[in-house]
Amino acid sequence: MGPNDFCNIKANVKVASTENGIIFGNIVYDVSGAASDRNCVVLNDIHIDIMDYIIPATCTDTEFRQMWSEFEWENKVSVNTNILDLFEYLQHLIKSTNMKCLTPEKALMGECGFMAANLYAKSIFGEDALANLSIEKPSYLGPDAAVTGHVRIRAKSQGMALSMGDKINMSQKKAVK
Numbered sequence: 079m080g081p082n083d084f085c086n087i088k089a090n091v092k093v094a095s096t097e098n099g100i101i102f103g104n105i106v107y108d109v110s111g112a113a114s115d116r117n118c119v120v121l122n123d124i125h126i127d128i129m130d131y132i133i134p135a136t137c138t139d140t141e142f143r144q145m146w147s148e149f150e151w152e153n154k155v156s157v158n159t160n161i162l163d164l165f166e167y168l169q170h171l172i173k174s175t176n177m178k179c180l181t182p183e184k185a186l187m188g189e190c191g192f193m194a195a196n197l198y199a200k201s202i203f204g205e206d207a208l209a210n211l212s213i214e215k216p217s218y219l220g221p222d223a224a225v226t227g228h229v230r231i232r233a234k235s236q237g238m239a240l241s242m243g244d245k246i247n248m249s250q251k252k253a254v255k
Contacts, residue, residue: 100125128241132207134178135200142180142196146208149232153243157213157227159250164193164215167225174249175199175242177209191215192227207242208232 091101101124106116137145161167165186172179177197179186186193192214199207213227229246233239 128201128238128245129176131201131203132176132199132242133202134176135198135206136178136180137198139180142198142208145206146210146232149206149208149234151233151236151239153231153239155229155231155243155246157225157229157250158247160224162215162222162224164213164225167213168193168195168211170249171209171211171229171246172197175209175245177207191217201238205235205238206233207238209242 103121105119105121107119108116157167159167159170161170168179168186171177175197177199179195179197181195186195193211194213195211197209197211201207208231210230210232211227212230213225215225216223229243231239231242231246233242
């Protein structure tokens with residue numbers, strides 16, 4: 079290329095995992111006749127929303143328990159929301175994580191002050207994400223008490239468990255009523 083010329087270059091990026099949701103890289107090039115070996119331009123990071131790759135999935139209770147015991151990465155997220163209803167919090171969690179609730183709906187109904195549910199999703203790359211929701215509505219705090227508890231997320235990879243936890247934390251902050 080001559081002085082003041084420019085060149086457009088197109089590159090295809092193949093995403094093979096939802097590990098961390100960031101694509102980063104640099105361009106390395108040589109200049110003919112230059113004294114230095116190579117020049118490097120660091121590119122800005124491209125942040126990918128993990129939810130673009132997560133789809134609700136289903137499995138049996140036995141498969142869920144088997145995966146739960148095999149997966150070594152766990153991320154425990156404390157519930158920090160102003161949602162007042164247990165079922166409403168579960169629906170909010172399902173919507174914000176693209177997970178499917180495996181617990182039968184009839185087991186979730188009623189007003190007992192606590193709820194436990196199992197959720198499952200898969201990435202388009204075949205990575206599994208499991209979640210166990212354990213929440214309560216403390217009756218001693220009155221009818222205006224917010225839901226409390228935690229969500230335990232398990233996955234084969236650390237990145238998946240952390241990314242799902244981050245997504246839950248971000249969605250809780252947006253759940254202002």
